[in-house]
Amino acid sequence: xxxxxxxxxxxxxxxxxxxxxAITGIEVLEQRSFPTFDLETxxxxxxxxxxxxxxxxxxxxxxxxxxxxxxxxLVHLRMTGQLVYRGPSTGQGGFAGGYxxxxxxxxxxxxxxxxxxxxxxxxxxxxxxxxxFGYLKLIALSDIDQxxxxxHLGIEPLDGSFTWQALRAALQGKAKNPAQAKASxxxxxxxxxxxxxxxxxxxIYADESLFRAGIDPRRSLASLKVGDYRRLQAAIRExxxxxxxxxxxxxxxxxxxxxxxxxxxxxxxxxxxxxxxxCPRCGKPITKIRLAGRGTHLCEHCQR
DNA sequence: CACTTGACCTGTCCGC
DNA sequence: TGCGGACAGGTCAAGT
Numbered sequence: 136x137x138x139x140x141x142x143x144x145x146x147x148x149x150x151x152x153x154x155x156x157a158i159t160g161i162e163v164l165e166q167r168s169f170p171t172f173d174l175e176t177x178x179x180x181x182x183x184x185x186x187x188x189x190x191x192x193x194x195x196x197x198x199x200x201x202x203x204x205x206x207x208x209l210v211h212l213r214m215t216g217q218l219v220y221r222g223p224s225t226g227q228g229g230f231a232g233g234y235x236x237x238x239x240x241x242x243x244x245x246x247x248x249x250x251x252x253x254x255x256x257x258x259x260x261x262x263x264x265x266x267x268f269g270y271l272k273l274i275a276l277s278d279i280d281q282x283x284x285x286x287h288l289g290i291e292p293l294d295g296s297f298t299w300q301a302l303r304a305a306l307q308g309k310a311k312n313p314a315q316a317k318a319s320x321x322x323x324x325x326x327x328x329x330x331x332x333x334x335x336x337x338x339i340y341a342d343e344s345l346f347r348a349g350i351d352p353r354r355s356l357a358s359l360k361v362g363d364y365r366r367l368q369a370a371i372r373e374x375x376x377x378x379x380x381x382x383x384x385x386x387x388x389x390x391x392x393x394x395x396x397x398x399x400x401x402x403x404x405x406x407x408x409x410x411x412x413x414c415p416r417c418g419k420p421i422t423k424i425r426l427a428g429r430g431t432h433l434c435e436h437c438q439r
Numbered sequence: 440c441a442c443t444t445g446a447c448c449t450g451t452c453c454g455c
Numbered sequence: 456t457g458c459g460g461a462c463a464g465g466t467c468a469a470g471t
Contacts, residue, residue: 136463136464136465137465138465167448193465211465211466212465213464213465213466214448214449214463214464214465214466215448215449215450215463215464247449264448265448265449265450266447266448266449266450266463266464267447267448267449268447268448268464268465268466269465284466308441319441319442320441320442321441321442325442325443328464328465330465330466337464337465338463338464338465339464386463387450387451387463388450427443428443428444428445428464429463429464430462430463430464
């Protein structure tokens with residue numbers, strides 16, 4: 136659920152409040168959420184200072200600096216993870232109680248809070264995760280290229296290098312033989328969801344991008360023409376950028392770093408979560424099918 | 440080897 | 456109202 140736009144909104148929110156603050160304490164209440172956490176890890180974290188928050192695909196990279204070296208705290212939210220910041224209870228940023236009144240979460244920590252960071256100004260950072268699929272991991276910043284997950288991530292759709300040609304090359308995969316790649320029977324939706332080909336797209340933005348591009352998600356990669364890749368490349372960028380503007384998508388429990396919901400699904404989504412409703416383009420009902428193991432929303436009339 | 444399916448979890452929603 | 460079961464979907468391991 137947190138896909139690229141949601142993670143980007145969180146990144147920006149954290150980047151506005153964390154840099155310069157030092158970590159004075161960490162509590163790991165659920166080992167599964169931070170499987171490599173031990174005394175050594177704790178020693179490396181406590182006393183370190185937040186530098187900046189980066190993003191790669193759906194992964195947050197929180198850069199810390201200790202006296203010894205720079206560390207990277209990797210955070211993957213998977214399905215239901217949240218990273219929520221709370222200012223000092225005296226009220227930071229004008230927020231009484233340290234958080235905005237519209238915040239969907241209050242009373243932290245709660246039963247889904249698995250990791251708590253205490254900061255030197257009295258603020259806190261909470262990692263919450265209903266389904267415990269998300270994780271934290273600490274590595275030396277210099278080792279960042281060796282992280283298995285990070286290392287294999289595909290192209291970044293918001294980078295300048297994301298052209299339609301790059302999209303085509305990424306989706307077709309690493310097959311050395313171009314003829315073989317061209318013959319791929321894989322559906323375009325399954326390829327969009329493969330983080331090793333393109334990073335950051337999940338179920339919501341796969342469906343929305345394909346609708347915007349007018350492409351049936353069941354189409355095979357082999358069937359896509361240059362025009363399809365051109366339209367899909369533009370559609371992906373437009374969907375992701377619009378969602379970042381809207382604060383992301385909240386379909387179940389996504390909230391940003393201040394506990395606020397995202398408005399993309401209400402304001403701009405055309406098909407996701409709208410089966411039975413009228414297609415905004417042609418008025419025929421949106422249908423929902425199962426594809427690549429996922430619920431898939433489309434307009435049978437507009438997407439071909 | 441390329442691709443698909445099941446497991447990991449827990450909360451919500453639907454029908455009976 | 457309670458209860459069983461389907462469903463949600465990111466990623467990895469196991470299966471085809």
